[in-house]
Amino acid sequence: MPYVNVNDISLYYRIDGAQRADAPWLVLSNALGTDVALWSPQIDTLLRTFRVLRYDTRGLGRSSAPAGPYTIEQLSADVLALLDALGIERVHFCGVSLGGATGMALAARHGERIDRLISVSAPPRNPTSAEIWAERMKQARGGGMPALADAVIARWFSAAFVAREPLVCAAIRDMIRHTDPEGYAGNCAAVASTDLTAELVRIEAPTLILTGTHDAAIAPEAGRALAASIAGARHVELDALHLPNVEQADAFTRAVLNFLNEPRPAASGG
Structure with a gap:
């Protein structure tokens, strides 16, 4: 491996x-408690155009x-170190939830490494x-990952989606249930302490903010306000809760491809 x-x-x-x-690199970064398999709905389409790099955030999946x-400083530093180890200079970055926050931190602090940014539900x-x-964190460390997994599914997906796609939800529930408790708690701490609001003005990469209509973590109006805080950013809303890349997979993939494949605006001449 x-x-x-x-x-x-x-x-x-x-x-x-x-x-x-010469194919562009696209990094995909996961939500809390998930691993690289979270992007299974997108990968077959994205790999036709991009060299796609997925990774398990520290504490999650197969990572330590x-x-x-x-x-968030550690999580973004891990990405930079991974890119350096693989000899990759510049990437598009798409992250959901915790991964989206990681992407915003990278774009604000290491903009020379980020070509385009997609921040989802973050x-x-x-x-x-x-x-x-x-x-x-206390529940995770006390053996409560199964209960946390059940609660997460209820926050991340609509009841209609859970009823319609029980196998998809079961796979994600199982992914969360078997997350290392210390890794889960460590990343909970990263989420709890993150505040990038003062740094948004430093993001210069073309940016897409994508949110779910019914997401309790970042409502559509908050997504629009976030996009307005980043120069030139735009906002797309999909009829989903917290994981639109799963609940509205086709619409999400189209939005990502449309954004990444747009030609850059012509530079103004003098």
């Missing part, structure tokens, strides 16, 4: 896609789960109280 040792951890990654040396707490500042996150 492909691993790299970076920042004192072992980071799992997977590469699929176009074999052309050192004792936390983690920070508020720039944690909207949930510190007490709630502390309780989730």
Whole structure:
């Protein structure tokens, strides 16, 4: 299996896609408690155009789960170290939830590495109280990952989707249930402490903010406000909760491709 040792951890990654040396790189970054399989609905389409790099965030999937707490600085530094280890200079970046926050941090602080940014269901500042996150961390460490997984499915998907796609939801529930408790708690701490609001003005990459109509973490109006805070950014709303790449997979994939395949505006001449 492909691993790299970076920042004192072992980071799992997977590469699929176009074999052309000039094909653009697209990094996909996961939500809390999930692994590279979260992007299964998109991968067959995206790999026709891009060299797609997926990775398991520290603490999640097959990557190392050192004792936390983690920070958004650590998570973004892991991405940079992975790119450096693979000899990749510049990428498009698409992240959902925790992955979206990681992408915004990278674009604000290391804009020379990010060509285009897609941030999905990711508020720039944690909207949930510190007490709630502390309780989730305590529950995870106390053997409560199965109960947390059930609660997450209810927050992430509409009841109609759960009824219509029970196997998809069961696979994601199982993914969360078997997440390392310390890794889950460490990433909960990263979410709880993240506040990128003051740094949004530093994002210069063309940016797409994508939110679900019924998402409690970042409502559509908050998504529009976030896009308005980033120069030239746009907002797309899909009829979903927190994971539109799963609940509205086809519409999500079209929105991503339309954005990434747009020609760049012509530079103004003098």
